[in-house]
Amino acid sequence: MARTGGAGAGGVSAFIVERATPGLSVGKSDRKMGQRGAHTADVIFENCRVPAENLIGEREGQGFKTAMKVLDKGRLTIAAACVGSATRMLGDTLRYTRERKQFGQPIGEFQLVAALLADSQAELYAARSMVQDAARRRDAGEDVSLHASCCKLFASEMCGRIADRCVQAHGGAGYISDYAIERFYRDVRLFRIFEGTSQIQQVIIGRGLARSGELIQG
Ligand SMILES: Cc1cc2nc3c(=O)[nH]c(=O)nc-3n(C[C@H](O)[C@H](O)[C@H](O)COP(=O)(O)OP(=O)(O)OC[C@H]3O[C@@H](n4cnc5c(N)ncnc54)[C@H](O)[C@@H]3O)c2cc1C
Numbered sequence: 001m002a003r004t005g006g007a008g009a010g011g012v013s014a015f016i017v018e019r020a021t022p023g024l025s026v027g028k029s030d031r032k033m034g035q036r037g038a039h040t041a042d043v044i045f046e047n048c049r050v051p052a053e054n055l056i057g058e059r060e061g062q063g064f065k066t067a068m069k070v071l072d073k074g075r076l077t078i079a080a081a082c083v084g085s086a087t088r089m090l091g092d093t094l095r096y097t098r099e100r101k102q103f104g105q106p107i108g109e110f111q112l113v114a115a116l117l118a119d120s121q122a123e124l125y126a127a128r129s130m131v132q133d134a135a136r137r138r139d140a141g142e143d144v145s146l147h148a149s150c151c152k153l154f155a156s157e158m159c160g161r162i163a164d165r166c167v168q169a170h171g172g173a174g175y176i177s178d179y180a181i182e183r184f185y186r187d188v189r190l191f192r193i194f195e196g197t198s199q200i201q202q203v204i205i206g207r208g209l210a211r212s213g214e215l216i217q218g
Contacts, residue, residue, distance in 0.1 A: 001067065002050075004060050014056040014063035023048030034186030071196070072138065072148040078195045079131045079151035082159035082188070086124050089184050093117065093166040096173075107169070116165040124162065127155040133218060146208045146216050153201035156191040163188050 005011030027042035097108030134147035163185045167174035
């Protein structure tokens with residue numbers, strides 16, 4: 001993305017820049033809290049000249065719009081990934097709490113452990129239902145910007161809460177990397193940050209409600 005015109009979103013254009021272009025370099029791989037299988041790095045542009053034919057969308061000033069166009073789908077996709085990760089974490093934890101015994105009984109039979117699972121199951125079901133509803137609406141051609149932000153906000157926060165409860169239900173084992181939950185706990189933290197942080201989703205939803213004066217219908 002580069003500013004080719006004046007101030008504001010209308011002055012931004014999007015380009016394809018080939019990796020071998022003089023002036024383009026890639027920084028060293030980030031050392032991350034999680035998602036270590038997905039390599040990321042800074043892409044650095046220094047006096048990097050890009051031919052005009054590399055402009056995406058043929059017209060200047062469309063770059064910001066182009067980026068925004070993919071957001072609804074991206075946010076729904078992240079929300080679905082949150083539902084998938086939470087399903088795996090809760091499934092592993094259900095199995096663990098049925099197998100692990102303390103004081104002569106499976107730990108899942110202690111009411112306080114069962115409550116961790118119950119809250120997680122209820123929230124997971126809610127997030128799954130939201131994502132399916134919004135995805136169906138998008139497939140039917142509806143404008144789902146606010147639905148997508150609601151899904152991203154709720155599903156990513158839900159996923160974080162479930163990761164935390166699942167580590168708790170594993171006890172000390174949850175902190176040891178022999179169990180997948182230790183990795184998931186780190187991996188899912190990014191869901192609340194990328195594709196628009198939770199605060200940015202709150203801003204979008206709040207602004208949308210203020211503008212339209214109408215609630216989103218389910
Ligand atoms: C490994 C990795 C991969 C990533 N991949 C992607 C990706 O593929 N796609 C993608 O979209 N993003 C991705 N991101 C996220 C992106 O790079 C930014 O980190 C993210 O958009 C937040 O911006 P920032 O880090 O500059 O934080 P800042 O903008 O500095 O925000 C810091 C804090 O301030 C809050 N804040 C900022 N502005 C406002 C505001 N207007 N109102 C209220 N609160 C505000 C934020 O919510 C946050 O809590 C990735 C991040 C990482 C670490």
